[in-house]
Amino acid sequence: MLHxxxxxxxxxxxWILLVFTVVILELMALYLQHIVLIKPCVLCVYQRCxxxxxxxxxxxxxxxxxxxxxxxxxxxIWIYSAWKGLLFAKEYTDIQLHPxxxxxxxxxxxxxxxxxxxxWWPGMFDADGDCSEYKWYFLSLEISQWMLIIFANYLMIAxxxxxxxxxxxxxxxxK
Numbered sequence: 311m312l313h314x315x316x317x318x319x320x321x322x323x324x325w326i327l328l329v330f331t332v333v334i335l336e337l338m339a340l341y342l343q344h345i346v347l348i349k350p351c352v353l354c355v356y357q358r359c360x361x362x363x364x365x366x367x368x369x370x371x372x373x374x375x376x377x378x379x380x381x382x383x384x385x386x387i388w389i390y391s392a393w394k395g396l397l398f399a400k401e402y403t404d405i406q407l408h409p410x411x412x413x414x415x416x417x418x419x420x421x422x423x424x425x426x427x428x429x430w431w432p433g434m435f436d437a438d439g440d441c442s443e444y445k446w447y448f449l450s451l452e453i454s455q456w457m458l459i460i461f462a463n464y465l466m467i468a469x470x471x472x473x474x475x476x477x478x479x480x481x482x483x484x485k
Contacts, residue, residue: 315467316474319385320376328368328388332361335460342453348445349438353402355419357457360398363391364464378475385472392465399461402454 318324339358342348350358367388374380445453 312470312474312477314474315471316477319371319381319471319474322372322375325368325372325375325384329365329372332365332368335361336365342445351402352419353398353405354453356398357395357402357461360391360395360461363394364388367391381475385468385475388468389465389472392461392468396458396461396465399454399457403452403458406452406454 336358339350339354343350364387367384370387371381371384451459
């Protein structure tokens with residue numbers, strides 16, 4: 311199985327597929343926000359940022375997928391973004407499944423002063439929703455639970471791709 315991930319991590323179509331999945335999820339989020347009028351909460355916005363990180367990793371990997379240093383640069387970005395997204399999704403799910411007046415999300419998004427995404431692109435990165443509010447269900451799961459599953463899958467695949475690179479290097483060094 312790791313051989314499969316190693317071979318396909320060296321193809322452009324696998325990295326484009328990663329970017330495509332991120333674009334689809336971002337378009338779904340924008341549809342829910344602007345068409346269905348579901349207000350995103352702070353944790354929703356942070357999860358969007360994590361998705362952007364995965365998308366950037368995919369774009370970097372798609373530049374030259376057979377060039378090992380570029381792949382080794384993009385895979386940690388992918389892993390970190392998927393990990394942060396998983397943590398945000400878990401926190402969001404905990405807030406919804408175990409409501410408490412002490413367990414809430416922030417009222418405002420907090421980006422670094424040198425990267426105020428909510429000011430540059432408020433339609434995408436400004437949050438005015440409530441994290442504890444149930445917003446939308448699909449197949450009996452809420453958005454937060456779906457995002458938990460999605461980020462767990464992104465992380466699992468990124469780890470498998472990373473392990474496949476290490477095993478490939480070991481084979482190369484043993485020859």
